[in-house]
Amino acid sequence: MAELLASELVTNAYLHSSGEYSLRLRDAGRSRIRLSVWDTNPHIPAPFQWSAEAPAELAERGRGLYLVTLYAESWGAYPMRGGLPGQGGKLLWVECVAKGEDEGECGPGDRCTGRA
Numbered sequence: 001m002a003e004l005l006a007s008e009l010v011t012n013a014y015l016h017s018s019g020e021y022s023l024r025l026r027d028a029g030r031s032r033i034r035l036s037v038w039d040t041n042p043h044i045p046a047p048f049q050w051s052a053e054a055p056a057e058l059a060e061r062g063r064g065l066y067l068v069t070l071y072a073e074s075w076g077a078y079p080m081r082g083g084l085p086g087q088g089g090k091l092l093w094v095e096c097v098a099k100g101e102d103e104g105e106c107g108p109g110d111r112c113t114g115r116a
Contacts, residue, residue, distance in 0.1 A: 001071045005094050006035045008064040013039035017089070028095050032073060036093040038080065044090050048077035072096055 006023060013021035019040030028034040047069050055062035068075055072094040080089050 001096050001099070002033055002035060005068060005072060005096060008067060009035065009037040009092055009094070012045070012064065013037050017041040031098050032095050033098045034093055034095045036091055038089060038091045040089040042079060042089055044077045044079065048075060048092055068094055
């Protein structure tokens with residue numbers, strides 16, 4: 001699941017930021033992994049501002065970040081201010097359970113959803 005969430009956050013940084021972006025992965029303890037993506041666009045999208053609802057059946061946008069609400073244990077965002085020009089923007093992060101070799105995938109309805 002971490003791959004899906006990382007792909008979604010990096011893709012959004014690529015599509016919606018005109019500057020640099022980066023992905024960081026780290027151990028968050030308690031068998032969890034934290035993925036964070038920084039980009040230069042200061043806009044913090046839903047569900048990082050509020051709870052996202054399921055997109056309409058024929059919606060062409062909004063499905064990717066909705067996956068965050070289904071598969072991430074917790075998520076959040078921080079505005080990045082100050083520093084040198086081009087170092088502002090935002091940092092979006094998600095945490096998910098690290099899958100061991102014996103464990104299966106976590107799907108909708110399993111203990112994979114939550115809020116920070």
